[in-house]
Amino acid sequence: MIDFLIIGGGIAGVSAAARLAPFGKAVVLEKESALGYHASGRSAAMFEQNYGSASTVDLSRASAVFFETEDGGFLSPRGVMFLSKRGDTESFQACCEKYEAATIDLDEALNRVPVLRRDMLGHAAIHEAGRDIDTDRLLQWCAKTCRAHNGEIHTGQLVTGITRIESGWRVTTKDNSYTCKLIFNAAGAWADQVAALAGISPLGITPLRRSMARVPAPGGHDVSRWPMLLDIHEKWYAKPDAGSLIISPAEEDPMPPFDAWPDDMVLAEGIARYQEFVTEEVTRLEASWAGLRSFAPDRNLALGPDAHDPNFIWVAAQGGYGFQTAPAASQLIADIVMGRQSDLGDNTLKSLDPRRFS
Structure with missing residues (x-):
């Protein structure tokens, strides 16, 4: 038994x-x-x-x-950088409060992630305690x-x-x-x-699909020390991974339980939202996949x-x-x-x- x-x-x-x-x-x-x-x-x-x-x-x-x-720990340094467009001050402040993130000026944000678009950014903040597992x-x-x-x-x-x-x-x-x-x-x-x-x-319990794409490191940069990048409204995020960059549209599309795969249009829309914040265009994908995040009501x-x-x-x-x-x-x-x-x-x-x- x-x-x-x-x-x-x-x-x-x-x-x-x-x-x-x-x-x-x-x-x-x-x-x-x-x-x-x-x-x-x-x-x-x-x-x-x-x-x-x-x-x-x-x-x-x-x-x-x-x-x-x-067992010696399972975490390594990464940090999470929160980004907002110009004029989105109230939502940015609420995000900083929720995540206990420290506001940084745009010069520091670009120093850490040089592909960010200064003309698009309104605010940036960093939460250094965010780490890789x-x-x-x-x-x-x-x-x-x-x-x-x-x-x-x-x-x-x-x-x-x-x-x-x-x-x-x-x-x-x-x-x-x-x-x-x-x-x-x-x-x-x-x-x-x-x-x-x-x-x-x-x-x-409802499974919600979330898609991801791995793209080459923007502009050939070494992204290993970049923080994870997160739109304050969670419409996209990007994270360094094995010398490349993972981008997700952060969608939550209800699905039946199955071996999930990404929707090409949803991925394209998410990458387009990411590209609003950066100077480097995504020209090809190295891989793409999706997973189901299952939530109670x-x-x-x-x-x-x-x-x-x-x-x-x-x-x-x-x-x-x-x-x-x-x-x-x-x-x-x-x-x-x-x-x-x-x-x-x-x-x-x-x-x-x-x-x-x-």
Whole structure:
């Protein structure tokens, strides 16, 4: 009998497995051939702890110590530069307040990112505490930690059936059958579908597509020390990546759960918005892709037992915050299962509790 059966091998699932494995037999089932295939493998890999709803910010801040200290740390310097057009002073000030960003003059902004257009910029600010996450190493650390406590991770295991039995659950895949005490639904964009297989009411989780394109470094510049660039209205962002630049239109288009791909027109529109702020034209793409960021109706994560069956535990609705909240989110799941008091505040716990939808 498996103690903890986790459906989904993205960062939500494997981080939960890493936290739970010391307390019982943990098994992760991932339908794809590798971990982190969908949203986790298409992340912007940024730790910006002021990004998201109030409960998401609390989770991110509670994750900071782990990111900075565990296994030598998973963060590296980047910074986030917020940009606005001329005349957009009120929105810029609100953005600076939200992100605790420091205003910089345009000379400094151009010194740090020389392709910015002075004639377009109205304001710039920097939040130096925004940092890159080594997402691949974090995913592998979680998997290694799970296995070190005799946990198991099985890929290529699409769940086809979930049945309630007296001792817990029977979960079937094409090739295998598993019996477990607790199910952890970390299926990302497919979380509501997994719930339906178990006879659990869906939460109304909506997958939203976000597209990205990798383009050559603008003007041949060394972009390695550039900050992430973010339009204050989040109509686009750009981030250095392996000597190139990733640009996203930051769209949120509702989609059914599927292996997402980018819409060429949406990408073109986003790149056009980015190009309003820079002197260098994008003439070709090196690659493009899309991921699904899955949100509950109130845009808070869903972490904890289902309202009607406490043996079915949601680890879902991470939106675009899965990596940066994973340490604290997985700790909360372990605390709930082991009956320990969480360090998170009461308002945050209420905001994250899936029973809020009951």
